Amino acid sequence: MIEHFHSGTIDYDIVIRRGALGCIGKWLNVDRNIMVVADDGIPADYIRRLIAQCPHSRLFTFPQGEKNKNIDNFKAILEKLLEHGFTRKDAVIALGGGVTGDMAGFAASCYMRGIDFYNIPTTLLAQVDSSVGGKTGIDFGGIKNSIGTFHHPKAVIIDPDTLETLDHRLLHEGLAEAIKMAATSDSGLFELIESADDLRGNIDTIIARAVNIKKKVVEEDPDEKGIRKLLNFGHTIGHAIESLSGGELLHGECVAIGMIYMSDGEARERIRRVLTKYGLPTTCNMDTDALLSLIRHDKKREESTVTTVHVEKIGSCSFRKMNLHELGNCLKNKEL
Structure with missing residues (x-):
C-alpha cells in the first residue's frame, strides 16, 4: 500500500510493501550521487541490496546506538558529502532505525541548505513513528534531540520483511x-x-x-x-x-x-x-x-x-x- 502525505507544500509517498527494499527505483531517482547512511548493526545484505540499485552511491557507517547520534558523526557525514562533491541535485538515504534517520535527515537538511532525503526504516520503531513527520536531529549536551530541524523526506519506504532480523x-x-x-x-x-x-x-x-x-x-x-x-x-x-x-x-x-x-x-x-x-x-x-x-x-x-x-x-x-x-x-x- 501507499499512503500519500500532503501538508501545504510538502508532498511525499509512504510506501508500505514487503520486498520494497529490492526495488527502490520505483519511488526515487537513483541515477545521481547518493550517500547511504547506516549504522554498523544493519545486516550487510540490506546494504548490499540497496547499493546494488544505486550506481553512484557512497556509504557512511557509524557505530550503533543512541550515544552515537552526536555532533561528531553528524559532522563526519557532512565531510563525506563534501569530499565526494555532492551537489543540491544529489541525495541522502537513511537505512536503519530512528537514530540513523534522525542524524542522516539532519545532515541532509543542512548540507547546501538542504538536499533530498529518503528514509528506509528497518526497525519497527522507525517504521511506525520516527520515519514519518520530518523531525531530524542529534543529541547534544546530554539532552536528547536538542539540535535539529524539520526536513521532510522525499519518500519513506517501509519493507516489513526487514523486521525479520530484529530480536x-x-x-x-x-x-x-x-x-x-x-x-x-x-x-x-x-x-x-x-x-x-x-x-x-x-x-x-x-x-x-x-x-x-x-x-x-x-x-x-x-x-x-x-x-x-x-x-x-x-x-x-x-x-x-x-x-x-x-x-x-x-x-x-x-x-x-x-x-x-x-x-x-x-x-x-x-x-x-x-x-x-x-x-x-x-x-x-x-x-x-x-x-x-x-x-x-x-x-x-x-x-x-x-x-x-x-x-x-x-x-x-x-x-x-x-x-x-x-x-x-x-x-x-x-x-x-
Whole structure:
C-alpha cells in the first residue's frame, strides 16, 4: 500500500510493501550521487541490496546506538558529502532505525541548505513513528534531540520483511510507539495489539494503522504547534529516563515507562497490562531531581510549563500544562 502525505507544500509517498527494499527505483531517482547512511548493526545484505540499485552511491557507517547520534558523526557525514562533491541535485538515504534517520535527515537538511532525503526504516520503531513527520536531529549536551530541524523526506519506504532480523527486544520496543498512538487515537488498534496471539502475523496491519495516525496528525500540524503534541505521550518523562539510563534502556522502553506516569484509571491498567505482555518495563528507580533537571530542557517547555499528554480513556487524550513542581509531584506520588 501507499499512503500519500500532503501538508501545504510538502508532498511525499509512504510506501508500505514487503520486498520494497529490492526495488527502490520505483519511488526515487537513483541515477545521481547518493550517500547511504547506516549504522554498523544493519545486516550487510540490506546494504548490499540497496547499493546494488544505486550506481553512484557512497556509504557512511557509524557505530550503533543512541550515544552515537552526536555532533561528531553528524559532522563526519557532512565531510563525506563534501569530499565526494555532492551537489543540491544529489541525495541522502537513511537505512536503519530512528537514530540513523534522525542524524542522516539532519545532515541532509543542512548540507547546501538542504538536499533530498529518503528514509528506509528497518526497525519497527522507525517504521511506525520516527520515519514519518520530518523531525531530524542529534543529541547534544546530554539532552536528547536538542539540535535539529524539520526536513521532510522525499519518500519513506517501509519493507516489513526487514523486521525479520530484529530480536524480540527491538521489535517490542518499537511496538511501544504503536501502543502510544493507539492509546491516544485508535482504540481498535489498541485492542488488536492487546489481544494479538501472533504479533508478527499482525505486524503489517499494525504498521499501516500507526503510520496512518502519524500521517494525519502531522498533516494537520506539521510544525508541532498544536495537535501534533499528542505524539509526545510518554515522551516528556521518557526522554529524561532515556538520558539518565546511559544506553541501558532503549527509546521505546523509556516511552513505555513514561506512558504509565501520564495515564490514569482503567486506561493506565490496560496500558500497563499490554506493556507487560510484550516484556516492556513499567517502572524505574531514578532520582527525581535528576529527571526534573533534564525535563527542564524539554523542547516542549514554554517558560515555566511543559505541555504534557494524558490518557484517561483508550483512544483519546488531553493536554495539560504542568510546571516542574507538578511534574515532580507526579514523579514522586504516582505509585508505579
